[in-house]
Amino acid sequence: MVSIKDIAKKAGVSVSTVSYALNGNPKVTEETRARILVIAKELNYVPNAAARSLKKKESRIIGVFLTEFSGAFYGGLLQGIKEVLNDKEYDLVVCSGKESHRMLPERIIDGAIILDEQFNSEELLQYADRGHKIVVLDRELSHPNVNQVLLDNKAGAMLATEYLLEQGHRRIYIVNGPKGSYDARQRLQASKQTLDRHPKVEYIEIEGDFNKSAGEQAAKQIIDAYTEPVAVFCLNDEMAIGFYNYVASTEYRIGEHIHIVGFDNIELTEYTQPRLATINYSKKKWGALAAEQLIKLLQGESVENERIYVTLVTGNSVGRV
Amino acid sequence: MVSIKDIAKKAGVSVSTVSYALNGNPKVTEETRARILVIAKELNYVPNAAARSLKKKESRIIGVFLTEFSGAFYGGLLQGIKEVLNDKEYDLVVCSGKESHRMLPERIIDGAIILDEQFNSEELLQYADRGHKIVVLDRELSHPNVNQVLLDNKAGAMLATEYLLEQGHRRIYIVNGPKGSYDARQRLQASKQTLDRHPKVEYIEIEGDFNKSAGEQAAKQIIDAYTEPVAVFCLNDEMAIGFYNYVASTEYRIGEHIHIVGFDNIELTEYTQPRLATINYSKKKWGALAAEQLIKLLQGESVENERIYVTLVTGNSVGRV
């Protein structure tokens, strides 16, 4: 392993001069600097991150914590994060699972972005107390070292629900997300609140977990009880896709017998027949904003919690009654 | 930041005793060890990864390099890698993009698993020359510090092609993958080779890039020229899904007018109507094997290149002619 010591020896200068030269410190002549850079390249020198971290107390790496590595959902989000970070000379790593939590306290990463309900808030607060900077995308958490960038779930759920009402639907199913999910809780609550203002509308809640199979289950349940056209608000698109798949194996038609609206506007919705109505927001912007907030925290700037706005995407999955 | 020094002071012992105690070195009494552990917990001590890495010359972190963060495809693979690594007390981070390549030479990670055609082989070989251990999943690369774990693309393509032939198809389209892809090249070659043994069979190659939109394009092209039932081998499932979506907007039916077989057996194929015939292999096993090989390399064991076997999954997307 070649270190600045080796370069110093070969160049006939001291290690400090090498260090200055490599870091572009103006203390050293442009001439010797150039000479040192040449030698460094010759020797294939690469700085040692551990040594630098140890000294500078930062790694310039940010960790994003996800529940699982699957999920086509994450692509845009991570892209948004990455672009902002790279721009600020930070690097990004994606982690999952309890084992990798250590990256934060052990200072392998300088900060964390959390989209993992399983990463519990108490643990996060402990890290925040120790001075680690964190941005959460999946919960409310108040701490000077923590910033929130949350979806405007309530607005989204309201838009979706009102869309169904406007189209004349009076019998509405809501397919819920998993118990622990902040997003699901918010969406459900806002949807119910909207529906409660329409006493004539009947609504039924069905359990779900944000996975395709839950959508299939819900579809089966609804179709088994089918008497007349109904509307369904799946609290995410993934379940809506499962719903579609189940319905496709029956004689019923989406947008005719069963009207459905989702949430997230995942890429796949473009390909569904008929197009799934859903709630859209920019995943990339979400990620980018989260990254920006984290960098501000790291720089000691004060930041306000942020909200990601959402819009309704209409589609033929919802017809008029 | 609390270090072993602080613990030593509070415990009235030397730093080395603390270090021994924390690392379970039998040199220290069980009694003092216990006392030190209590104090460490009290002070909320967490070891500093940079210092440890610097000294031990290892981080116990493995990096997986992917082309992009999206792709539902990667879930199982990463899960397989993660399980093996965690079992061996290694941690996993997922990286993407040129900026993160530095993690290897700077020794932030102890080794790398590559599934990213854009990470060019020359650069990889440089790292291998410097002693870094690498497992590649997407190319052939011969070097003592590099191990390959490749899919048996040829067997898969042969199985898929022969399946179409057995079902009586005599007019076959092959929708190709992107130019740079090793997998695509192998699959195409094996498929052609199989078809060449059947001079009566007509086959046409269509360009593609492994994305859904390419499948749609191919479907459009084939349907525009449609005269009689045809068969299609999409070199991956993603394109097959795009193909399905396009066909769904026409009056043609998969498995009746157009027969189609894919490759990868991604989760979504279960939900297609009719079920997509495809080539299956265990993504999890692939990842697990890659991780095992990498660990062996890191331990200085010699390893043979490995191959992941594949099987045919039949489906109603292919009918008899």
Added chain:
DNA sequence: TTGTAGGCGTTATCAG
């Protein structure tokens, strides 16, 4: 059984 001390590769503070 415990303590002392040197060093891992860098950075940064001093003098020179």
Added chain:
DNA sequence: CTGATAACGCCTACAA
């Protein structure tokens, strides 16, 4: 402008 030198936090001979 350049060079010694002392950290950073941890590990590990070797000495006591």
